[in-house]
Amino acid sequence: MSTSMKLPERFGRLVFNEDAMKERLSPDSYGTWKKCITDGTQLDLDTANEIAEAMKQWAVERGCTHYTHWFQPMTGVTAEKHDSFITPAEGGKIIMEFSGKNLVRGESDASSFPSGGLRATFEARGYTAWDPSSFAFIKEGSLCIPTVFCSHSGHALDAKTPLLRSMDEVNRQALRVLRLFGDTETKRVIPQVGAEQEYFLIDKALYNRRKDLRMTGRTLFGAKPPRGQELEDHYYGAIKPRVAAYMKDLDESLWDLGVLSQTKHNEVAPSQHEMAPIFSDANSACDHNQLTMEMMKKVADRHNLVCLLHEKPFAGFNGSGKHDNWSLGTDTGKNLFKPGSTPSQNARFLLFLAAFIKGVDEYQDFLRATVAFPGNDHRLGAQEAPPAVLSIFLGDELNAVVDSIINGTEYQEAGKRTLAIGVDAMPAIPQDNTDRNRTSPMAFTGNKFEFRMLGSSQSISGPNVALNTIMAEELGQFADELEQSSDFQSDLHALIKRVFTEHQRILFNGNGYDDAWIAEAERRGLSNLVSTADALPMYYSDKNAALFVKHGIYTREELEARAEIHIENYSTVTIIEAKTMIDMLRHEILPAVSGFADQLCQRAYHKDAMGVACGYETTTAKTISQLTDELTAVCSQLETDLKQIPHDSLDAMVYCHNVLIPHMDSARTLADKLETLTAADCWPFPVYSELLFSV
Numbered sequence: 140m141s142t143s144m145k146l147p148e149r150f151g152r153l154v155f156n157e158d159a160m161k162e163r164l165s166p167d168s169y170g171t172w173k174k175c176i177t178d179g180t181q182l183d184l185d186t187a188n189e190i191a192e193a194m195k196q197w198a199v200e201r202g203c204t205h206y207t208h209w210f211q212p213m214t215g216v217t218a219e220k221h222d223s224f225i226t227p228a229e230g231g232k233i234i235m236e237f238s239g240k241n242l243v244r245g246e247s248d249a250s251s252f253p254s255g256g257l258r259a260t261f262e263a264r265g266y267t268a269w270d271p272s273s274f275a276f277i278k279e280g281s282l283c284i285p286t287v288f289c290s291h292s293g294h295a296l297d298a299k300t301p302l303l304r305s306m307d308e309v310n311r312q313a314l315r316v317l318r319l320f321g322d323t324e325t326k327r328v329i330p331q332v333g334a335e336q337e338y339f340l341i342d343k344a345l346y347n348r349r350k351d352l353r354m355t356g357r358t359l360f361g362a363k364p365p366r367g368q369e370l371e372d373h374y375y376g377a378i379k380p381r382v383a384a385y386m387k388d389l390d391e392s393l394w395d396l397g398v399l400s401q402t403k404h405n406e407v408a409p410s411q412h413e414m415a416p417i418f419s420d421a422n423s424a425c426d427h428n429q430l431t432m433e434m435m436k437k438v439a440d441r442h443n444l445v446c447l448l449h450e451k452p453f454a455g456f457n458g459s460g461k462h463d464n465w466s467l468g469t470d471t472g473k474n475l476f477k478p479g480s481t482p483s484q485n486a487r488f489l490l491f492l493a494a495f496i497k498g499v500d501e502y503q504d505f506l507r508a509t510v511a512f513p514g515n516d517h518r519l520g521a522q523e524a525p526p527a528v529l530s531i532f533l534g535d536e537l538n539a540v541v542d543s544i545i546n547g548t549e550y551q552e553a554g555k556r557t558l559a560i561g562v563d564a565m566p567a568i569p570q571d572n573t574d575r576n577r578t579s580p581m582a583f584t585g586n587k588f589e590f591r592m593l594g595s596s597q598s599i600s601g602p603n604v605a606l607n608t609i610m611a612e613e614l615g616q617f618a619d620e621l622e623q624s625s626d627f628q629s630d631l632h633a634l635i636k637r638v639f640t641e642h643q644r645i646l647f648n649g650n651g652y653d654d655a656w657i658a659e660a661e662r663r664g665l666s667n668l669v670s671t672a673d674a675l676p677m678y679y680s681d682k683n684a685a686l687f688v689k690h691g692i693y694t695r696e697e698l699e700a701r702a703e704i705h706i707e708n709y710s711t712v713t714i715i716e717a718k719t720m721i722d723m724l725r726h727e728i729l730p731a732v733s734g735f736a737d738q739l740c741q742r743a744y745h746k747d748a749m750g751v752a753c754g755y756e757t758t759t760a761k762t763i764s765q766l767t768d769e770l771t772a773v774c775s776q777l778e779t780d781l782k783q784i785p786h787d788s789l790d791a792m793v794y795c796h797n798v799l800i801p802h803m804d805s806a807r808t809l810a811d812k813l814e815t816l817t818a819a820d821c822w823p824f825p826v827y828s829e830l831l832f833s834v
């Protein structure tokens with residue numbers, strides 16, 4: 140591609156976007172597609188054929204030979220199976236063909252994807268179906284068609300289907316509420332999401348020498364280097380040339396794919412960085428976040444770097460999260476979480492706020508469960524990320540407004556009377572207050588909520604499905620109540636006041652990292668699901684299942700399938716980590732330290748024979764030998780543990796959490812002590828100072 144191409148021309152050049160469709164489709168087909176997006180109507184086969192033909196031509200002109208349905212199985216990553224466009228023709232030749240049928244639906248052997256028991260083994264096939272609301276794009280010579288992935292019995296086997304369902308449902312319920320405010324214009328309410336993505340970059344050659352990083356994505360050993368992140372010089376610091384070159388390449392690769400990559404900067408830990416896109420509808424935000432994670436890794440490879448997306452690659456350093464900025468927008472360009480300047484806009488804002496507060500309070504346990512997986516356990520509550528307790532931060536101004544409504548008192552700051560909802564305009568809420576509370580798991584930041592508990596490696600689908608569905612439920616309840624009202628204004632006020640009063644406990648403006656808050660939260664009756672093992676069982680509660688079943692987002696089976704997959708994943712990941720640990724101990728660490736101890740003994744022997752003092756050699760050799768024996772015992776213990784994993788998946792998760800992990804922690808502590816005693820050239824792999832300060 141010519142480097143002289145200007146960004147506006149270049150942006151989305153690998154995407155079969157609306158512009159490309161307009162240019163290449165007949166007005167009729169374009170109109171049918173557009174109607175399908177806006178009104179949810181079906182596409183007929185003729186239109187699908189025409190779109191497929193246009194897509195293929197466009198892709199072939201750009202060098203594509205293959206197409207793939209691109210989908211998001213419940214593994215949290217994406218999957219693709221490539222088929223070429225070739226069709227045999229006369230004379231031993233081929234032509235390039237792609238039909239509407241191939242576009243709209245694909246068969247795929249689903250038996251190797253996790254199904255959490257949803258797909259009986261005799262029914263190995265699943266099918267993928269085109270999601271016409273997200274654009275096809277080109278990746279490595281293949282036309283990628285975003286699709287949903289379902290079993291033949293119609294169960295959702297993926298992350299996209301429930302997200303689309305939840306977007307429809309929150310749209311339906313939010314429209315009912317908007318109509319009550321006399322809004323007849325809005326046709327669609329759209330969840331809008333901006334996912335900030337954190338990551339680490341390390342040198343590829345060093346990475347290749349660490350089995351733990353290669354097998355598990357994180358370091359299982361590593362003593363704290365003399366310098367950590369205490370200097371606080373990395374956050375927003377000047378970007379080094381090698382990283383800058385990577386970021387430039389990443390931006391360009393994302394822009395080509397139509398991803399609105401906007402912000403890039405260094406993060407708190409050395410070698411840690413962030414990319415934030417401009418927000419978009421939840422569906423494309425989710426697709427684009429998956430593409431972003433993929434591109435981050437691929438681009439790193441081109442620069443002899445490795446991008447780590449694990450939540451906690453390095454103990455003792457900040458881990459990586461993914462802030463999920465979420466709001467509701469309308470097709471007419473309004474943001475329903477923007478405190479407006481007129482009384483009626485503010486009444487609407489306060490009602491949506493009330494729905495959010497009520498929903499988060501009632502489903503705090505489920506929201507916590509959507510961010511529960513092994514990598515995130517190292518992060519949540521570790522004084523660098525929100526605690527495992529959910530609460531909402533509103534900021535001083537909005538909090539004062541809520542208080543004045545609850546108490547019916549004067550709204551102090553503005554020196555005004557009690558705020559009469561729908562009658563008074565609300566005091567100005569600063570859009571971007573600088574003292575934003577970074578310790579809150581769910582912070583109101585001017586016109587959106589920032590859900591900060593997500594881990595850097597996870598799909599944003601699950602948490603957004605939960606937010607959308609919870610909002611749909613509460614808005615639906617409010618609509619049920621207010622649609623019956625004969626005095627809208629006063630019933631509205633009463634409802635908002637009641638909800639704020641009943642759900643105050645979820646509001647917290649203080650320091651979420653403070654231990655006192657955890658005690659206070661328990662007094663308030665908030666749930667504190669510390670680990671994944673505590674949180675995942677929330678998928679099975681009747682209350683949570685009822686929510687998703689009622690709104691047609693997950694059937695009970697679909698929900699439990701997801702729980703089952705996460706529960707199995709917990710054990711699988713932990714067992715792989717334990718095995719990698721044993722492998723590194725037996726093949727690398729123990730032989731290395733034993734060799735070093737032997738060197739010391741030989742030196743001590745020779746020195747002693749010469750009558751030379753050998754205190755360093757003998758004491759160090761003794762300490763090392765003692766630690767080595769202890770470490771060998773822990774290693775044997777881990778081997779025994781692995782033979783005793785219970786068969787039942789829930790029991791296995793609890794066992795891994797209660798038995799395996801503490802033993803892994805002991806092994807690490809001993810090995811890290813040995814690292815500090817061993818000569819640098821005897822230690823078998825690169826240490827933290829090299830990994831973290833070399834790019």
Ligand code: ADP
Pocket residue numbers: 331332333334335402415416417418462464465466467474586587
């Ligand atoms: P921070 O200061 O929290 O790091 P960033 O600028 O890195 O902020 O990220 C903020 C994210 O929030 C961006 O992705 C931005 O596009 C997104 N965002 C802004 N407004 C909205 C909104 N109304 N709804 C959803 N996301 C939004």
Ligand code: MG
Pocket residue numbers: 335413415
């Ligand atoms: Mg940011």
